[in-house]
Amino acid sequence: MSAVLKVSGLVARLHNGARIVDDLSFEIRQGETFALLGESGCGKSMTALSLLRLLPDSVQVDGGKVQLADADLLSLPERDMRKVRGGRMAMIFQEPGLSLNPVMTVGAQITEALALHRGLRGAAAEARCIELLQQVGIPDAPRRLHEYPFQMSGGMKQRVMIAMALAGQPRLLIADEPTTALDVTIQAQVLQLLRDTQQQNGMALLLITHDLGVVAEMAHQVAVMYAGHIVEQATREQLFAAPAHPYTQKLFAALPGAQRRGQPLAAIPGSVPPLQDIPRGCRFASRCDRAWALCHEQAPAWTTLDGGQGVRCHLYATADAAPARTSDAEVAVQGPQAVAPAQAAAEALLQVDNLQVYFPIRKGILQRVAGQVKAVDGVSLSIKPGRTLALVGESGCGKTTTGKALLQLLQPAAGSVRFAGNELTGLDAQALRKQRAGMQMVFQDPYASLNPKMRVAEILQEGMAALGAASSNNDRQQYLDALLGQVGLAAESKWRYPHEFSGGQRQRIAIARALAVNPRLLICDEPTSALDVSVQAQILNLLKSLQQELGLSYLFITHNLTVVEYLAHDVCVMYLGRIVERGAVAEVLHAPRHPYTQALLAAVPQIDGRGAQMVSVGGDMPSPARPPQGCHFHPRCPHAMPVCRERYPQASASGATHIVHCYLYGNAAEGTAGES
Amino acid sequence: MIAYLIRRMLYAIPVLIGVNLLTFALFFVVNTPDDMARVQLGIKRVTPEAIEQWKQRHGYDKPLLYNARAAGMDRFTDTIFFDKSASMFVFDFGYSDDGRSISREIVTRMGPSLSIALPTFLIGLVSYVTFALLMTLFRATALDIVGVTLCVVLMSISGLFYIIGGQFLVSKLWHWVPISGYGGGFDNFRFVLLPIVIGVASGIGASSRWYRTIFLEEIGKDYVRTARAKGVSELGVLFRHVLKNAMIPILTGVVVVIPLLFMGSLLTESFFGIPGLGSYTIDAINAQDFSVVRAMVFLGSVLYIAGLILTDISYTLVDPRVRLS
């Protein structure tokens, strides 16, 4: 097959001269999916934008050649380039919510592309538009045509984006992190759609992603990018069987998962170098445990190995000069190898019963309360000392609200929260303050969770001051130093401001802030979802070793099942404000019973290099303002029975700790409507 | 939507009561009815009897806010404040100090005010948006820099200068149009032309620059990148995508002033001798005629609140996401 796109020696630089895309060369053949894999800030989006010549004003292409079929894109006049954009080469973006024009109907936006590239107008355009929407799996397309983007869910919007991209019948589709903003079940649907489309019309796909799982599912060819360079390029099979570049190897090793349970993850120290000062030698050298003097001085050349696998590393160019490889065990973070044994007998540290958090819906002239959004609708859970409970669910299921309600940051409508034997609901501010030290929270976004106007020392002291942990200044400074040491930061960092730290370091500060008041339970709300894989591994290792040192309990709120598998002891799966299944990690993740849990697990891309799997569940999660009658999951459930439409299933136990709310199992069929 | 609008209109009532209380307080804190009577009667004729008589004739012989001698609701209604403001709510503004009906005066003066303010507003809006679009189209080029610099200079010039300079240049030096005055019929064109041109010119700096900022902000958004990736031309991006989105913030500042156009412009009208509400207000201020000032305050507040409600309605027209509730 011929190459649809041929890129050679592409360079893009900032105005200050930094080469953020440096000497990129690759080819994409017809019908092929080419994955560009890399962490944030490595230049992969800039690569895509320079192909389309849509770079922001601060960046410009500075050499190289981009050949699309027979056209040399970099030398085309702008007029002709416009015909290429959306015509022969189309692109979809990461945030479907922001990438569609909010004040135009989706029909108008697709029709615009049809008019530009296919010359279709009026009824013909509308007919084609409906066809396209149907092709991307939007039900009721003739009606949806006249809807605005805000009326659609995230997955729907991404489908519309794809329909728009397909309007010009492109030969190459560039997908920039097309599923990063989507939930895992929706991600599976969108990836399936991309594969189906590709099969139908044989277009080439340039897939830009940071997610090895997505690569494993989709790619034929993979290029790994690091700090503007392609450091390795191979077929998917080659890459997953034998990654060559130390960076790629590390990326694989940093992934959490069941097989790594009980041992520390191989985190890559440090973070991606900022674009402004890219090092002189190999760009990965400062974080590479196999680097030697040459790596710091001279940038390695491209080396082609057997089987066509290419790599940019001195290890392969001058194999004999390289020092012997250090073993993984030496590199790995030192720490106890086994998880502390479960203390099944211990009293629960946190006991939550039937927690409900409602948000009122106001209507009418007098703003009367017309209804409730039941964000959390009768959640019960318990955490024992030293254990980790994972609360798993997709966005909008109420898991973050649960966390905030536990901390009494939100007023629960009903239910009880007992922490270390004390009831927290209904306490006044004074009484609550006494309990606050025991339970603290680590937030998702390390950029929003630290006040930019306060020094690290002030941030750490805030909780101590508020909770009245008075001590002499000298003691306090020593305590801060110890605290920073505990989370792996230098003591001097306390005099600095948050903006001087990277995302991972900021998350360490946030953890130290919580630890400052000696809590017994940490509520971690997606603490790693804003971080790169290599940095995520550092934070997970830290959390794990802190648990072993301090005997902390965690409530780990996440959507990432591989993290759960690696870190948690128990799991609760949440759907639309309720827990649908709970149990030990082994029970829930290896023998899931609820169809939703099964669907969730099936949707997680498997990193085995074997390729795609089938979509397990269709549709979107309904709005919590109008949950479906009966079992909330029945509209999407492949096993739904008449009874599921009528009443919410009661709990049914399948083992000592494994509980599921589903009519498929046991005595639940006889249950009543439950708490609602 | 209807419920929302009704709610907004009901909210106007306490706001207007607040407005009345405030103006009322401002005036009567220092100027008791006795003082008013003394000023009105003149030095020579002031006797306690004459003052009482004047107060009785003009309805100032009651307590200001709270009538302790009355019973029930009358304690609040049988007062100067209630008498003077209740009638306002039905747009009965009473009489000015020279004995003319304020309501009639307002009605007759609205026409001239509008004949200046409305064209100024419309021509202004179109030209500011056009100018801003041009700067946006040529952003980061020399043309843009010159445009922005020009805007800053223009907005740094006093509004008085535009009027005095314009009058001097166009009327006195070139004799194109009369310096001031107002007439009926088609001939009136000669009189309103210069005020309108000056009105548009004096606003061009600040408004164009503001709209340009809005356009630039929109043009940096993701949907614009999508449109470009679709192959839409730069003009198409600007007119089909950016303009409509930018209307939302622009409307916030623009629609609210539409009802206030009735009030006319103080400066323009007084410089050009236009018999509108603006010059009426200035005359009242200079004559210290409280009845007229208070009527204009009330009218202005009503129109402002109407502007706020109109703004909300206009959102529903340009932004499909807004469902008023």
Added chain:
Amino acid sequence: MSFLPVMLWTDALVFLLIATAIASAWWVRRQPHLLLPWRRVAQSRVGMVSLLVLSLFVLVGVLDSLHYRVALPEKSNGQTVYAPEVLSAFDYLADGLRTHTEKTYSAPLAVYLYAKESMEMADGKVVRDYPRLKYGGAQLADPQRDWLGDVTGRALTGAAAGLLAVLLLAGAVVKVVPAAKKSKPMFAVLVTALLIAAVLGAVADLATAYHVLGTDKVGQDVLYLSLKSIRTGLVIGTVTTLVMLPFALLLGVAAGYFRGWVDDVIQYVYTVLSSIPSVLLIAAAVLMVQVVIGMHADWFDTAAKRADVRLLALCLILGVTSWTGLCRLLRGETLKLREMEYIQAAQAFGVSSFRILMRHIVPNVMHIVLISVVMDFSALVLAEAVLSYVGVGVDPTTNSFGNMINSARLEMAREPMVWWSLASAFGFMLLLVLAANLFADVLRDAFDSRLNRTENS
């Protein structure tokens, strides 16, 4: 010569403002992250040039705020009696300008009066002609012959002196702070400084012998009047903001953070205030103040004090009408900030609401406050002129751009035209406002390039 220092109300506020500014500058110096945006300002050519111009205005304004009364030579009962006239340090420096009053109008740099007069010649004949000015060009024996040479000579020597002074100063600065040489806007600042110094030098030299900008109806030097007006403009532009700032900051932040009924009340108050057309509200309030001042003439022992109270009142009233915009802006920003995770982290520690407001919210909205303060400044300076025209501005005896324009605009109809008063007022105002606007732009870009000025509700 003994004198009695006089502290007017607005003087006190001006000095309070300066003290606050110095204190915050000293504090910011030690906070690297707060210093960062200021460094960006310091790197901007436009910013530093406009700052230079602004600081010259401020210098005049501050000198004009040091007031005193001169002791009269005669004593009553052994007690020193002071002149009723309140002077300032600026008046002292510009004594020549102040005291050299002519009979009536004279054009800039003129040696003859604007109007013809009947004069008795040496031979007893009465001639009707333009008389020589008392001060302007009085040193010239034959104006027809010497005027041009004298004016050019003075302008050139003055300019040369100015240039020399700046060059010496720049040399000294580079010697003391070598880093200044490498600073990016250094060259632009130097060129501007040289330009300004040349103009100032020329004007200063000419002003000793001529009325550089002419004289007004009662023969006062227009240059002197323009310079005196600067203080009024600065006071209105800054003191007003100082007055409104606490309200806007406190109420805006409280409304956004507490929401609920606090928000309802605050929103109600600012809806009421902003729904009244501001000119009318100001007019009503100024009329009220006039009445109060008129009724209590005995409160003020000098005319200056009375005029000053009226100026202060105007500032207060402008403050009341102008805080709503900032308040609304801050409320919106606080609504966003209160959802930030670091606020929730503080709440999870049980930190009190007051502390959260002071430590987390207020520092993070200060850039909005700063930007809007600087942006408001120019609007207020322009508003003074309009209000004075409408008749609700500063006291008619106060020197201000508005009063200058107001008294000069009718003279446009004279033949030949008296344009210099109007032109000076507009010129000085344009320079001040333009510098402030340019500086505000640089400040806004440095502190927040994406501040959403269109924030609604």
